Amino acid sequence: MTSLAISDLGSEYDRIFGQKPEDAGAGRQRLCRVCGGWHRLDAWPHNCRSEAPRRNRDLAAPQLAPRFDEFRTGLTETAEIIGDRRSKREFMDRHDLVEWDDGVQPDPGPTERQWKEDFVHDFKRAQQEDPLNRPPVDVIGQTDTGGAGEIDITSMEIST
CATH class of the missing domain: 3.30.160 (Double Stranded RNA Binding Domain)
Structure with a gap:
């Protein structure tokens, strides 16, 4: 990989970046994109500044009561x-x-048509479901404990 220092450019430097004015003085300088001349960074001319960015109307603004x-x-x-x-x-x-606010409304319940559609859907599903495939109802003493043993409560101390 070849490296090239800016000082090695010689006359090509002026062709690429333009001539630096001799009376530019001390300080950092940069080539202006607006006028093509060199300006000090701490004293940039007003007419060479870029336009201010457009204000976005969606930015947060204070809420006035x-x-x-x-x-x-x-x-x-x-x-x-x-x-x-x-x-x-x-x-x-x-x-x-x-305080009353007209804009706050309760969540609308289902319309009568939606209620009937849901009822018919649930009723058809219950008719088509295999009764042997239904999950067991939780009844004390008849619940499947999934292989776990029953808890023996005869030896528990109960304080009154």
Whole structure:
């Protein structure tokens, strides 16, 4: 494998990378992709900077709470005036109340059509199943223990 140092390029260096200005001064420099000239890294010209990346609208943003308006808890003489969120939470805790949200709905149960389809499916499966192939019902004294012996409880001490 052949290695080649940059200093060995000689005049080819200027052809490949462009000529470095003599008044560039000290500091690291890099060839600019915009104008083709050499610029110091600590003093890059403003008009040669790349554009800022586009903002993604899906980025996390702070959630702003909606404005809280005062309200009265009822029309009787014992009604309270709630002026901030904290007193609202305290009032709701004291009276075992929850906030109503139209967007939260209970999980819908099966429709009557779905219920009938499930019932027919289960009924047909039960009719077609071989009764000798059904698993045994767990009944005390009649359960298969899978080869394990019965537990002898006659010698156990029972304290009262």
